[in-house]
Amino acid sequence: MWKRSRIAVVGTGAVGREVLTALADADVPSEWITVLGSERGQGEELPYGDDDSLEVERLEDDSFRGQDVVILAVPIEHVRRLAHQAQAAGAWVIDVSPTFRLEANVPLALPALTGGKVTPPSTGRVIATPSPVTTALALGLAPLHARFGLSRVSVTALLGASSAGLGGVRELEKTTADLLSGKETEPVAFPHRLAFNLVPQVGPVEPGSGYTAEELSWSDELERLTPDWRERPVIAGTAIQVPTFFGHMLSVEVELKQDADIEAVRAAWKGSAQVKVLDDASERIYPMPMLVGSDPTVHVGRIRRVPAGARRFLLVLTLDNAGRGAALTAVETAAALIGRA
Numbered sequence: 001m002w003k004r005s006r007i008a009v010v011g012t013g014a015v016g017r018e019v020l021t022a023l024a025d026a027d028v029p030s031e032w033i034t035v036l037g038s039e040r041g042q043g044e045e046l047p048y049g050d051d052d053s054l055e056v057e058r059l060e061d062d063s064f065r066g067q068d069v070v071i072l073a074v075p076i077e078h079v080r081r082l083a084h085q086a087q088a089a090g091a092w093v094i095d096v097s098p099t100f101r102l103e104a105n106v107p108l109a110l111p112a113l114t115g116g117k118v119t120p121p122s123t124g125r126v127i128a129t130p131s132p133v134t135t136a137l138a139l140g141l142a143p144l145h146a147r148f149g150l151s152r153v154s155v156t157a158l159l160g161a162s163s164a165g166l167g168g169v170r171e172l173e174k175t176t177a178d179l180l181s182g183k184e185t186e187p188v189a190f191p192h193r194l195a196f197n198l199v200p201q202v203g204p205v206e207p208g209s210g211y212t213a214e215e216l217s218w219s220d221e222l223e224r225l226t227p228d229w230r231e232r233p234v235i236a237g238t239a240i241q242v243p244t245f246f247g248h249m250l251s252v253e254v255e256l257k258q259d260a261d262i263e264a265v266r267a268a269w270k271g272s273a274q275v276k277v278l279d280d281a282s283e284r285i286y287p288m289p290m291l292v293g294s295d296p297t298v299h300v301g302r303i304r305r306v307p308a309g310a311r312r313f314l315l316v317l318t319l320d321n322a323g324r325g326a327a328l329t330a331v332e333t334a335a336a337l338i339g340r341a
Contacts, residue, residue, distance in 0.1 A: 002028055005338045006066055008091070010082060011073035012037040012056055013166035014246075015096055017046065018327035019071055021294070024049035026331055036063050064089035069334045072096065073326070075165070083126050092337050093126045096326045098213070100128040101221055108224045111332040112274050112296075113138050118336035127333055131214070132248050132325025133157045133239070134221040139274040140298045140317045141254065145229060147268040149257030151311075155218065155237030156251040159202055160244040160289060162322050164189040169245050176243070194243050202239035214239045247289025248325065250317040259310045266303055279303050287318035296324050 007028065009019050012035065023033060030052045037044070042058040057063070059082075064070055070086040072079055072095045079099040086093045100106040109118045109127050112135075121127065130138065137155070144150060161172040168189040175195040178185045187193050191201050203214040219235040226232065233255075256265075269275045278285050279301040287299035299318045306312035319325050 002026070002032075002335065003339050004032070005068040006032055006034065007334060008034045008036055008064060008067045008070045008086075009073065010036045010059065010070060012041050012044065012046065013073060014162045014169060014322045015165070015326045016073040018322045019073055019330055020046060020048055020054065022323070022327045022331040024052075026335065030054060034063075034067070061085070062089075064091050067091045068338060069094065071330050071334065073330075087125045091125065092334075094129065094330045094333050094337075095126060096129050096330050098131065098217065100126055101130065101217065102224070103128075108221060109333045109336070110135060110138055110225050110329055111336050112329065113142060113225060116332070116336055118333055120337070127337070129326065129329045129333060130221045130225060131217055132163070132319060132321035133159070133214070133250065134218050134225070135325050135329065136248065136250055136298050136317045136319045137218060137235070137252075138222055138225050139319075140250075140252075140300055141233075142226075143268045143272050143275065144254060144256065144265070145233075148260055148265075148311075149231065150233035150254055151257050152255040153233045153235045153237075154253040155235065157202075157214075157237060157239045158242045158244075158249045158251070159239055160242065160246050160248060160321060161189075161194060162246045163202065163241070163248070168194075172243060172245060190241055194241055197243060199241040200238060202241050212239060244289055246320065246322060247292050248319055248321045249287065249289055251314070252317055253306065253312060253314050255309075256311040256313070260313075262303060262305060262313075265313055269300060274298060275300055277301065287316050289318055292318050292320040292324070294323055295320055296328055298324065 030048045035054045035056045036059040037056040041056045044056045045053045048054045064086045070091045070093050076097045079097050083093045106126050106128050107119045161168040171189045192199050203212045269277050276297040276299050286301040302316040304314045
């Protein structure tokens with residue numbers, strides 16, 4: 001049971017709706033929840049659990065009054081203003097966007113990695129959550145680090161259209177239909193047309209490095225999440241936008257600090273509540289984005305040793321980016337802040 005509290009969910013896009021699903025799955029009573037959105041969405045009924053619904057209220061200047069927790073799932077350009085308003089009203093703010101992830105005075109929370117614990121900020125009332133890719137890496141690699149240590153991690157991250165929010169999903173739907181009808185449309189959510197295409201750029205490119213902000217964030221966020229890791233692995237990789245709607249897949253090469261065989265590596269995940277091993281390629285059993293919907297775990301499989309590499313292994317990770325990668329972490333953070341009765 002949760003302690004009685006008032007929780008405002010701001011945003012009715014892909015992540016905002018997943019937050020409502022996660023709250024309902026956690027048995028938070030609907031009367032404790034307020035859904036806030038734009039004037040355009042005002043009055044819309046959103047499902048809550050199996051037999052309830054919540055009406056979207058228009059976001060006003062005083063909407064945060066009396067709220068204990070405000071979960072922001074809104075476009076990045078609105079985050080700082082809304083976070084300031086919610087803090088001024090005395091609420092805890094949980095933000096799922098990149099806005100605060102690397103700010104020193106804002107904790108980065110992943111309760112699934114830290115046994116349900118969250119460190120409150122020393123100043124202010126804002127807490128950030130990591131990106132879905134960082135979440136997959138942190139939860140998927142923590143058992144390997146604990147057992148063998150990690151020297152180096154190379155990542156190719158294949159990101160579904162929902163990484164750009166509901167707008168990205170709708171753009172992929174529309175451009176796919178348009179192309180099948182012989183029409184060409186200009187992209188808005190992505191640098192190039194995503195339908196029937198792959199785009200090797202997710203987010204802006206950082207001057208001088210050639211990496212995107214998304215790619216650089218994985219190492220920086222993991223460092224913030226794992227202060228107890230005495231020696232962190234070097235992490236580098238490429239993010240590629242792919243024409244699927246939901247779910248992220250990561251092709252990962254890891255270099256361990258100790259020799260290991262396949263069975264020892266596979267056994268490292270045994271008993272982890274955060275990881276599900278799907279690893280029997282001969283029977284066509286392996287992680288795929290279509291399998292992670294509404295699953296709170298990270299899936300791992302296709303585990304192989306690099307030829308002539310006693311400490312180097314290849315594997316695949318997948319997670320539900322809107323659910324496990326964003327909404328569920330936000331709700332788990334809220335639970336840690338509010339506490340339970």
